Amino acid sequence: MFFSSETFNCCSLSLSYSSPRCSLNTMASVFPSTITECTDCICLACREFCVWGHSGIPCLGLSGVSIDMLMSSDKEKDPDVIPEDSSLLTLRIRKKALERREETIIVDRACRQETLAYEMESHAIGKRPDNPTDLVEEGELLLTLNIYYPVIFQKHKDHKPYQTVLVLGSQKLTELRDSISCVSDLQIGGEFSSQTDQAPEHISKELYKSAFFYFEGIFYNDKRYPECRDLSRTIIEWSESHDRGYGNLQSVTMEDYTFNDLSLKIGFPYLFCHQGNCEHIIIITDVRLIHHDDCLDRNLYPLLIKKHWLCTRKCFVCKMYTARWVTNKDSLAPEDPCFFCDVCFRMLHYDVEGNKLGEFLAYPYVDPGIFN
Missing domain, CATH: 3.30.60 (Wheat Germ Agglutinin (Isolectin 2); domain 1)
Known part of the structure; x- marks a missing residue:
């Protein structure tokens, strides 16, 4: 142990040392026959006042304090390690919480969106199909589309895409239409307070299958099923009735067109409408050629690579389960x-x-x- 040059008072006796080895002559003149030299740690021990390692130091006003406690340690204690013999209730609670975190995966709420996006995007990176006929050919066009919340959600309508998908240029518009998930497609219409056990099993998407995309003055209607209606007809008639300046709007069937057949603008807002009046903004953010690091399994496209995480609405009574x-x-x-x-x-x-x-x-x- 190295002692730096300093001066301290001990029972009105002023002692000074400036070298690793203390002067025995100075102490011997005051405390004869009580001074010994510790050759291991090059220090003095006053046997009358303190015993090395376990006694107190009354001359310094530190009764009951061990010299080892005053010695600096080369190894500092880890503040994250909770002592085993701690009597503090807060430390015991924290220890249990840390043990629970090691057993279960807990993601910080602020990082959930990024974590979810990373997991979804990395799921299909470089994936090859089992069937060679499903391999995406080199030079295939790849589009990135942001799908936004319905416009009735004022909080998110301008800047929060709730889905980001990758589509191939050779895919039909109907494939994108079927891949878009919206809560309005899962709604069950009707009032059931008198017959809660007889609620129909059919959801809105199965009952109302009509939908359309609007790209560059053309309505692409979904007419795959006999019950589908041309939702754009009312809009076209309204536009032509008073010459409102929207030009010659056209209506075609979306199952006859692929993305390679369209003329699109990057960053321009387009429209997807379903369930009669549930409208979503679609923005194309990127168009490029596919490369070998992309997912090459055609069956996985349209590929969902990002989804906005939402808080679920809990039951007002129990505050535990999702409302139904x-x-x-x-x-x-x-x-x-x-x-x-x-x-x-x-x-x-x-x-x-x-x-x-x-x-x-x-x-x-x-x-x-x-x-x-």
């Missing part, structure tokens, strides 16, 4: 509308025989967070 019912004009609910999980909804609004308790309107609810 929404009520209006509910005399038993503190809010209008109010959201409930299936268990809480039935326990609050019906008796053991299934009869309604009070007046309310009940609708099946599909949470947008299901796409997470």
